[in-house]
Amino acid sequence: MTKRNAPLSGKALDRFTRRTALMVGLAQRASRGEKGLVDRLVTRLLDRATRPRSPGDDFMRDEIVDAGIGFSADELENYSRGRGPGGNGPA
Amino acid sequence: MSTALEEKTVLCASCDIACQLRAEVDRGRVVRVKAHPNPLLRDNICMKGIYAPKGFAHPDRLVHPLRRKGARGSGEWERVSWDDAMGEIAERLRAVVDEHGPEALAVSTSQWNTSTESGAGRRFLNHLGSPNWISGVALCAGNTAAVNRMVYGWFPFPDFTGTHCIVLFGHNPRRHSWTPIYNGIRKAQQRGAKLIVLDPRRSESAERADLWLPLRPGSDAAMCLGWLNVILREGLYDAEFVREWTVGFEAFADRVSEFPLERVAEITGCEAGRIAEAARLYATAGPSVIPWTPITDQQRNSTSAIRLHAALRAICGYLDVPGGELLNGFNPDVVPETAIEAHDRLPREQKDKQLGSDRHPVFTYRGTAPLAEPTKRVWGHEYANIVMGSYMANPSATFRAMADGVPYPVKAFIVLGNNALLSYANMKLIHRAMLNQDLIVVHEHMMTPTAQLADFVLPGDSWLERPHMMDGFGWSNVIRVSRKAMEPPGECRGVYEFWRDLAHRMGLGEAFPWRTVEELYTQRLRATGMDWETFARTYEIFLPKPAYRKYEQTGFATPSGRVELSSSILRDLGFDPLPYWREAPPADPRFPLELFMGVREDEFFQTGQRFIPELRARKPEPQCYLHPADAAEWRVSEGEWIDVETRAGRVRLQATLRDDMPKGLIRVPHGWWKPEAPQGEGELSGAWAHADAQICPDDDDFLDREQGIPHFKGVPAAIHKLEEARA
Numbered sequence: 108m109t110k111r112n113a114p115l116s117g118k119a120l121d122r123f124t125r126r127t128a129l130m131v132g133l134a135q136r137a138s139r140g141e142k143g144l145v146d147r148l149v150t151r152l153l154d155r156a157t158r159p160r161s162p163g164d165d166f167m168r169d170e171i172v173d174a175g176i177g178f179s180a181d182e183l184e185n186y187s188r189g190r191g192p193g194g195n196g197p198a
Numbered sequence: 199m200s201t202a203l204e205e206k207t208v209l210c211a212s213c214d215i216a217c218q219l220r221a222e223v224d225r226g227r228v229v230r231v232k233a234h235p236n237p238l239l240r241d242n243i244c245m246k247g248i249y250a251p252k253g254f255a256h257p258d259r260l261v262h263p264l265r266r267k268g269a270r271g272s273g274e275w276e277r278v279s280w281d282d283a284m285g286e287i288a289e290r291l292r293a294v295v296d297e298h299g300p301e302a303l304a305v306s307t308s309q310w311n312t313s314t315e316s317g318a319g320r321r322f323l324n325h326l327g328s329p330n331w332i333s334g335v336a337l338c339a340g341n342t343a344a345v346n347r348m349v350y351g352w353f354p355f356p357d358f359t360g361t362h363c364i365v366l367f368g369h370n371p372r373r374h375s376w377t378p379i380y381n382g383i384r385k386a387q388q389r390g391a392k393l394i395v396l397d398p399r400r401s402e403s404a405e406r407a408d409l410w411l412p413l414r415p416g417s418d419a420a421m422c423l424g425w426l427n428v429i430l431r432e433g434l435y436d437a438e439f440v441r442e443w444t445v446g447f448e449a450f451a452d453r454v455s456e457f458p459l460e461r462v463a464e465i466t467g468c469e470a471g472r473i474a475e476a477a478r479l480y481a482t483a484g485p486s487v488i489p490w491t492p493i494t495d496q497q498r499n500s501t502s503a504i505r506l507h508a509a510l511r512a513i514c515g516y517l518d519v520p521g522g523e524l525l526n527g528f529n530p531d532v533v534p535e536t537a538i539e540a541h542d543r544l545p546r547e548q549k550d551k552q553l554g555s556d557r558h559p560v561f562t563y564r565g566t567a568p569l570a571e572p573t574k575r576v577w578g579h580e581y582a583n584i585v586m587g588s589y590m591a592n593p594s595a596t597f598r599a600m601a602d603g604v605p606y607p608v609k610a611f612i613v614l615g616n617n618a619l620l621s622y623a624n625m626k627l628i629h630r631a632m633l634n635q636d637l638i639v640v641h642e643h644m645m646t647p648t649a650q651l652a653d654f655v656l657p658g659d660s661w662l663e664r665p666h667m668m669d670g671f672g673w674s675n676v677i678r679v680s681r682k683a684m685e686p687p688g689e690c691r692g693v694y695e696f697w698r699d700l701a702h703r704m705g706l707g708e709a710f711p712w713r714t715v716e717e718l719y720t721q722r723l724r725a726t727g728m729d730w731e732t733f734a735r736t737y738e739i740f741l742p743k744p745a746y747r748k749y750e751q752t753g754f755a756t757p758s759g760r761v762e763l764s765s766s767i768l769r770d771l772g773f774d775p776l777p778y779w780r781e782a783p784p785a786d787p788r789f790p791l792e793l794f795m796g797v798r799e800d801e802f803f804q805t806g807q808r809f810i811p812e813l814r815a816r817k818p819e820p821q822c823y824l825h826p827a828d829a830a831e832w833r834v835s836e837g838e839w840i841d842v843e844t845r846a847g848r849v850r851l852q853a854t855l856r857d858d859m860p861k862g863l864i865r866v867p868h869g870w871w872k873p874e875a876p877q878g879e880g881e882l883s884g885a886w887a888h889a890d891a892q893i894c895p896d897d898d899d900f901l902d903r904e905q906g907i908p909h910f911k912g913v914p915a916a917i918h919k920l921e922e923a924r925a
């Protein structure tokens with residue numbers, strides 16, 4: 108008969124929960140709006156731990172996202188007044 | 199020398215995923231939206247988020263309130279002040295309520311974009327006395343949440359971080375659609391998790407899957423019955439969990455035994471051996487997940503299929519365990535949005551009037567009433583409006599009441615951030631319903647086809663222009679923060695201000711003591727000891743402590759306190775308490791093909807974004823996909839315009855030949871209109887030509903019985919070349 112890989116329970120689950128609580132604490136620190144020294148250190152640590160090992164593993168790379176697309180305030184202002192490319196509002 | 203621009207944390211509402219992002223602000227304008235630097239959120243951004251600043255700067259954006267001048271849909275408007283608009287709206291709404299009762303007001307929202315309202319809309323309706331709130335979530339996640347609650351009392355959240363196997367029922371998260379889910383799935387695969395994809399089409403996810411089962415569209419329930427047959431027969435379930443924590447197992451097992459693999463193979467079109475292989479993999483891999491999928495949401499057997507997903511999770515022991523499906527409950531430190539909605543204020547006799555609850559009660563007050571006490575016992579609140587999906591009126595029944603006054607008239611319709619005309623099945627009915635209203639108010643960014651039929655069009659703010667506190671649609675218990683990154687243009691306002699203003703004018707001001715949405719957030723945060731400003735400065739993400747197998751202390755939030763494999767709620771409502779399989783109506787020779795509707799394109803969310811030039815340039819026309827062999831048979835070539843017809847109507851689409859499509863199936867994109875096309879009755883900006891809502895039937899053959907939501911996956915259809923269409 109095929110064997111099931113059972114979910115965690117009992118003491119193993121308690122240990123896992125404690126470990127996860129620690130991770131959540133670290134994630135919480137990395138998510139602080141205004142970061143103190145410890146928060147910044149934790150963020151750096153998490154950043155290292157979660158970076159893809161090699162560029163080939165980085166499935167989130169994407170030409171639109173990586174192009175850093177943005178606009179200038181003047182460009183958007185002109186566009187909203189119908190003077191930019193694609194604008195068809197009143198000039 | 200260039201100086202660094204100010205950055206604000208924001209939550210994107212350009213789709214329903216709510217990525218946490220950063221907005222760069224220059225001279226009071228957001229000039230760039232980028233991924234958040236938090237390592238846990240890395241790269242979670244798509245093109246819709248990136249181009250949002252351009253979209254919100256569109257020259258045609260609505261920035262002043264407008265009042266209709268000519269006939270409804272004439273396209274003649276006059277500019278009015280907010281004060282005049284709101285004064286007249288209140289007066290006309292009062293007249294409708296006086297004549298027909300408060301239930302004569304219906305509200306439709308998408309809950310995204312212009313409509314992150316912190317429960318204010320429901321609060322207004324509940325204090326006024328109307329139960330008639332509808333949303334696209336009736337067809338997408340909200341209904342799934344309601345059905346899941348019937349089985350084990352909450353809508354589980356998949357734990358991608360530790361899962362061993364992911365099962366995608368037709369769902370196809372991509373780099374630019376459902377981005378964080380795509381990220382989570384691919385990371386899990388890199389860790390070694392298996393991926394099973396069930397999709398008629400060889401989708402991108404199918405290409406990466408360990409196992410791909412190309413099932414017939416709409417056959418999800420039968421597939422699950424086949425899996426369960428294997429799992430029960432081979433003893434691959436968690437017998438202890440089943441014994442301790444479920445009810446109705448024997449009857450359930452009997453029902454499952456009616457679906458031997460040969461029968462399931464015949465219904466689904468998949469090989470019996472592959473079905474068994476997938477079932478074994480799911481049941482034995484270790485904690486696995488079946489993430490929510492919009493595909494199972496929209497089928498004739500949707501309620502049964504969603505319950506069968508739930509049953510699989512339960513009997514394999516994957517509920518509320520690491521790597522499985524987490525039952526999160528509310529964040530203990532923050533008042534949930536559901537509590538702000540004040541469902542307890544709506545009297546029982548008004549709840550009983552909720553449209554559609556007589557025939558299709560699952561996500562209505564009537565269907566969810568038996569969950570009130572168990573929800574309070576386990577999760578601390580009587581109401582749990584997860585993904586806004588548990589206390590809705592049925593959309594089709596609501597539009598019938600609006601159009602025909604049956605069972606009672608609905609004469610006022612308020613629509614927020616929602617292109618209602620294109621967002622539900624049977625557009626002709628919705629159109630007729632809208633033409634029969636005394637008052638239509640639309641709160642929007644752009645002059646959508648729905649707005650074109652309104653009496654008042656009010657300019658809405660955007661997610662870059664308001665603060666927001668997000669509780670994961672009541673689904674996850676993680677609280678996230680969005681700061682106001684720029685001022686809204688012109689006279690654009692948020693939905694909270696709209697509801698508060700209307701409440702005060704309608705004599706319901708006491709229900710809205712908070713002058714601003716920030717004051718409301720402060721009230722919701724009181725247990726943290728912080729006001730909104732302090733909280734938002736301190737936390738960008740506010741995480742609760744992890745806890746698993748909570749049901750061992752509390753039981754499940756169902757009437758029996760256990761997982762209800764045989765549903766006491768459905769039984770008491772007069773339905774089959776066990777999941778079942780219902781065949782399609784007999785084939786109609788006029789419609790030999792099948793449609794797969796409701797397909798999301800990367801560039802657009804639902805009916806939005808088609809006015810953003812960069813996104814539109816990538817997808818200028820509504821394209822339907824078909825197999826080259828079908829194209830040859832129907833003499834259609836690449837790029838040719840064709841009419842696609844069902845028994846509900848026709849739409850015009852551009853043929854795109856794709857060999858990843860199975861033969862006989864056509865995929866139709868969702869929500870097309872052309873913002874540049876002529877407005878007003880006649881064309882409605884291309885909606886009459888292209889919107890798929892016209893070909894979605896909503897008669898009984900195509901409605902799921904328990905929820906009354908339409909079947910979009912496998913609708914009989916035909917295609918016509920244009921010369922035939924014109925003849």
Ligand code: SF4
Nearest residue numbers: 210213216217244247
């Ligand atoms: S997936 Fe894209 S549109 Fe959706 S929330 Fe994320 S960035 Fe915004």
